[in-house]
Amino acid sequence: MTVKPFEQVVDEHGPAVLRVCRAVVGPVDAEDAWSETFLSALRAYPDLPDDADVGAWLVTIAHRKAIDITRARARRAVPVHEVPDRPSTRGRPEDWDGDLWTALAQLPDKQRAVVAYHYVAGLPYKDIATITGGSTDAARRAAADGMKTLRATYQQGAKP
Amino acid sequence: MTHNPFDSLPEVDEPTTRRLHARLVSTATQEGLLDIAYRTLDSPVGPLLLATTTTGLIRVAFERQDHNATLTSLATLISPRVLHAPAKLDPVARQLDEYFAGTRHHFDLPLDFRLSKxxxxxxxxxxxxxxxxxxxxxxxxxxxxxxxxxxxxxxxxxxxxxxxxxxxxxxxxxxxxxxxxxxxxxxxxxxxxxxxxxxxxxxxx
Structure with a gap:
């Protein structure tokens, strides 16, 4: 019986989890979500069963962290008089695709999560249903609806 | 319609990944979750793997001993909470450099002898x-x-x-x-x- 050093888990799954976090909570909060996910994972790692799917396990943790972050953000949100027409898409080059996040942000939370876990993390709908709750079919439908909206809004944004 | 809007995104974002790794090492240390820190060091006898616990240096391995296998064995025998954290081994690397330069004749480092009985x-x-x-x-x-x-x-x-x-x-x-x-x-x-x-x-x- 051998155990993988946690460094190898970070190396193999870190970039994919970052993509998932950016898709689910957006570029601003993604690094906090990633950090909290991997810190929790490190804490629980010695007790992870040998046959566990590490990728799905990490997405499960990231999902809980994303919910915490979204709630915290809602609590600290301050109403503004004028909503800007369009959020800035400028920023540091590593800050992800602003247009894509703008389109993702318009999706209901559940749809955005399901789209990210399937299209970014590559998880099957059966696993996604376990993470988000609900049935496999419901997860599949939410992803289809989310992608339909996303393709319409994001394509529009991409080709003005 | 097979277009996936996520395809255009890079698979790996190197600078962010590095920054996040450093942050993980630092918070893991604060929370007492970093059980084994390691780094490699170039030396006249080839690349050396250096690994430390919070007690002290626990493992030095030559390249021919297979660094990956050595880390897996540490994860199995001691703790899987293993991270690449070179700064934790700065004193060890410094003393080894001095040893190879001929200026150090004995080592003054905390050691963890748990692997030997x-x-x-x-x-x-x-x-x-x-x-x-x-x-x-x-x-x-x-x-x-x-x-x-x-x-x-x-x-x-x-x-x-x-x-x-x-x-x-x-x-x-x-x-x-x-x-x-x-x-x-x-x-x-x-x-x-x-x-x-x-x-x-x-x-x-």
């Missing part, structure tokens, strides 16, 4: 008493460790030394004066003993 551990505890630039035979070490007949056991204690270089098993040679085997290879043993002999001589004059 019983007679093997008794042998390793004796080894630092063999002075820089000198050697002892396997038989002499067996006597010093309290079991004059355990010459072979001394050989296996040296072969499985988890802390080569720091615990100087390279100073144990055959009774006929030939080098004998070494975890880092016979060439590495030759390099180390030549370095030490040269430095010790220079100091005498």
């Amino acid at each position: 019983g007679f093997r551990r008794a042998v390793l505890t004796h080894l630092p008493a063999i002075h820089y630039g000198t050697t002892e035979s396997y038989a002499q070490v067996a006597t010093a460790a309290g079991s004059p007949k355990a010459v072979r056991a001394v050989g296996s204690a040296c072969a499985t030394n988890p802390l080569p270089l720091i615990v100087p098993c390279h100073r144990v040679v055959r009774s006929d004066g030939s080098y004998g085997q070494y975890a880092g290879g016979e060439t590495a043993k030759h390099t180390l003993l030549t370095l030490e002999a040269t430095q010790a001589k220079t100091q005498q004059h």
Whole structure:
């Protein structure tokens, strides 16, 4: 019986989890979500069963962290008089695709999560249903609806 | 309609990944979750893997001992909470650099001997008493460790030394004066003993 050093888990799954976090909570909060996910994972790692799917396990943790972050953000949100027409898409080059996040942000939370876990993390709908709750079919439908909206809004944004 | 809007995104974002890794090391340390920190160090005897626990240095491995396999074994035997955290090994790297430069003749580092038990551990505890630039035979070490007949056991204690270089098993040679085997290879043993002999001589004059 051998155990993988946690460094190898970070190396193999870190970039994919970052993509998932950016898709689910957006570029601003993604690094906090990633950090909290991997810190929790490190804490629980010695007790992870040998046959566990590490990728799905990490997405499960990231999902809980994303919910915490979204709630915290809602609590600290301050109403503004004028909503800007369009959020800035400028920023540091590593800050992800602003247009894509703008389109993702318009999706209901559940749809955005399901789209990210399937299209970014590559998880099957059966696993996604376990993470988000609900049935496999419901997860599949939410992803289809989310992608339909996303393709319409994001394509529009991409080709003005 | 097969277009996936996520396809255009890069698979790996290097600068962010590095920054997040550093942040993980730092928060894991604060929370007491970093059980084993490691780094590699280039040396005249090839790349060395250095690993430390919160107690002290636990493992030094030569390249021929397979660094990945060594880390897997540490994860299995000690704790899987293993991260690449070079800064935690700065003092070790510095003392090894000084040793290879010939300016350091003994190491002053906290050590974690958990990987070695019983007679093997008794042998390793004796080894630092063999002075820089000198050697002892396997038989002499067996006597010093309290079991004059355990010459072979001394050989296996040296072969499985988890802390080569720091615990100087390279100073144990055959009774006929030939080098004998070494975890880092016979060439590495030759390099180390030549370095030490040269430095010790220079100091005498």
